[in-house]
Amino acid sequence: MSKKVVKKEATPAPAEEPKKEEKKEEVKPQKVEKPKAVKKKKKEKGIHALYKVENDKATRLRPTCERCGPGYFMANHHDRYTCGHCGFTRYKQSEK
Numbered sequence: 001m002s003k004k005v006v007k008k009e010a011t012p013a014p015a016e017e018p019k020k021e022e023k024k025e026e027v028k029p030q031k032v033e034k035p036k037a038v039k040k041k042k043k044e045k046g047i048h049a050l051y052k053v054e055n056d057k058a059t060r061l062r063p064t065c066e067r068c069g070p071g072y073f074m075a076n077h078h079d080r081y082t083c084g085h086c087g088f089t090r091y092k093q094s095e096k
């Protein structure tokens with residue numbers, strides 16, 4: 001009595017080549033000595049930036065705050081002027 005042991009032969013899987021994992025060589029960033037960083041100086045806009053001198057006449061480029069009076073310039077935004085002193089906002093009249 002011989003039991004035929006039918007071994008299920010596993011169908012040979014198509015020879016799958018093991019994916020060659022390319023060893024990624026860790027590239028260590030080389031220490032590059034930076035040249036002495038030149039500190040960029042923030043361009044500070046002084047109050048002079050708000051004036052334009054033309055023909056010996058200083059013209060103000062920004063409107064002054066109506067509340068605070070002359071001497072307080074309003075910040076120029078794309079659609080409005082605001083006063084940093086009192087928070088007054090004046091919208092630009094959009095002309096179409």
Ligand SMILES: [Zn+2]
Pocket residue numbers: 065066067068069072083084085086087088
């Ligand atoms: Zn103001």
